[in-house]
Amino acid sequence: MALDFEELLRFVDTVLAGNEGDHFTTLGIRLEYVERHRVGMSMPYSDTLIGDPDTGVIHGGAITALLDTCCGFAAATVLDDLAMTPTIDLRIDYMRAATPGQTVYADAEVYRVTESVIFARALAHHGDRETPIASAVGNFFSMELALFADMRREFRAEQKLKKSGQKSRGSDNE
Amino acid sequence: MNDFELHQLISRVPYAQTLGIQVGSESDCFLLPTKKSNIGNPTLPALHGGAIAGFMELSAMMYVLRHSNSEKIPKVVDFAVDYVRAGKYVTTHSRCKLVYLGRRMINVSISAWQEDEVAPIAMARAQFLVKE
Numbered sequence: 001m002a003l004d005f006e007e008l009l010r011f012v013d014t015v016l017a018g019n020e021g022d023h024f025t026t027l028g029i030r031l032e033y034v035e036r037h038r039v040g041m042s043m044p045y046s047d048t049l050i051g052d053p054d055t056g057v058i059h060g061g062a063i064t065a066l067l068d069t070c071c072g073f074a075a076a077t078v079l080d081d082l083a084m085t086p087t088i089d090l091r092i093d094y095m096r097a098a099t100p101g102q103t104v105y106a107d108a109e110v111y112r113v114t115e116s117v118i119f120a121r122a123l124a125h126h127g128d129r130e131t132p133i134a135s136a137v138g139n140f141f142s143m144e145l146a147l148f149a150d151m152r153r154e155f156r157a158e159q160k161l162k163k164s165g166q167k168s169r170g171s172d173n174e
Numbered sequence: 175m176n177d178f179e180l181h182q183l184i185s186r187v188p189y190a191q192t193l194g195i196q197v198g199s200e201s202d203c204f205l206l207p208t209k210k211s212n213i214g215n216p217t218l219p220a221l222h223g224g225a226i227a228g229f230m231e232l233s234a235m236m237y238v239l240r241h242s243n244s245e246k247i248p249k250v251v252d253f254a255v256d257y258v259r260a261g262k263y264v265t266t267h268s269r270c271k272l273v274y275l276g277r278r279m280i281n282v283s284i285s286a287w288q289e290d291e292v293a294p295i296a297m298a299r300a301q302f303l304v305k306e
Contacts, residue, residue: 019213023222026192026211050188051232052247059189060250061231065224072223084215087223091254151217 003080009034011082011155012073016041027065037110039074041066044103056100060134064092066106067122067136074108075118075140082155083148085118090138098133102126108136118142175239183239187247193225195232198267201240204233206266213263221261226286226296230255230268234282234300237270248280248302255298264288266295273299280304 012031016024027049032040043049043066051059068090075085098104107129108122117139124134175183180197184190194209206212206229214222231253238248266288274281280302287294 019216021210022213022216023211023225024214027224048188048192051190053186053188054247059187059228059232060253061193061224061228062189064227064231064253064255065222068224068227069222086260087257089254089256090223090227091252093252094250154217 003036003077003082005034005036005077007159008077008082010159012039012076014155014158015073016069023065024069027062029066029069032105034073034077036077037074039070039077039108041070041073041106041108042103043106045101050100055097057097058100058104060092060094063094063098063104063124063134064090064136066104067092067108067124067134068138070106070108071120071122071136071138072140074110074120074122075142078110078113078118079142079145081145081148082152083143083145084151085140085142088117088139088141090136092134092136094134095132098124099126104133113142116142175242175245177240179245180236180240184236189228190232190236193229193232195229195236197236197240200269202237202270204229204236204268204270206268208263208265218260219263221263221266223257223261226257226261226266227253227255227298229266230284230286230296230298231300233268233286234270234284234298235302237272237282237284238280238302241272242304244304248304251279251301251303253298253300255296257296259293259295261286261295262288267291278303278305 049058112119212225
């Protein structure tokens with residue numbers, strides 16, 4: 001079975017923005033793009049992420065969370081169906097402090113896929129990949145797709161409901 | 175830095191407030207009480223791996239401050255984490271260990287656990303650069 005990228009895009013969007021008040025919305029992570037092997041995300045500057053009150057520089061932990069999330073969803077793009085890929089391990093190298101006030105972008109790519117492990121790496125920057133803030137390399141677990149059958153069923157049912165809701169609202173206007 | 179100064183610093187660091195990190199009773203321990211904004215998977219529910227990593231990184235940073243005379247927030251050069259168990263939605267603890275204390279570099283290892291310290295949910299290490 002081939003992965004439906006439009007559906008994956010909606011799925012990632014739902015995970016990132018669907019649960020107000022969770023860690024994704026707290027960090028403000030947004031999806032930029034999804035394609036096979038690659039995912040881009042962004043995290044706007046926020047006072048709540050400051051790690052050094054004297055400089056206003058955001059904490060490395062927020063960048064770690066962004067890179068983990070971005071690599072994790074890049075890993076999910078190589079699967080045959082919607083599923084999660086838990087992080088096995090992750091290493092972050094901080095090359096320079098993030099600039100206060102600026103959005104952090106993350107670009108992740110998968111560079112090797114095996115039966116059980118998906119290898120990914122990512123870069124965090126302010127729009128110029130040549131001056132990275134941090135780089136990450138992480139390994140992700142490719143689990144049996146059957147384990148996520150309930151998650152897929154639930155997500156698809158919600159999507160169907162959303163679609164029919166939009167349709168009926170549309171007909172009300174006619 | 176003594177515990178009073180550390181408490182004061184935590185209250186001044188917005189990211190520490192966002193996660194909700196607290197200073198533990200033992201000098202090498204920190205804790206992360208449950209907080210909705212640290213959830214990554216609402217169905218299980220489970221903590222976000224990034225929140226766990228952020229907590230461990232922040233623990234290491236606070237630990238360095240707690241055990242040094244410097245008041246400046248140490249610069250993290252790199253951080254690596256191994257996740258071994260899912261982080262349940264319960265209080266998470268961390269314990270830090272000073273592996274190396276040099277003039278320029280400080281290496282700290284961190285373990286995070288929930289119900290039982292012998293069954294950690296993640297292990298990490300952090301390298302810090304200190305500048306006079």
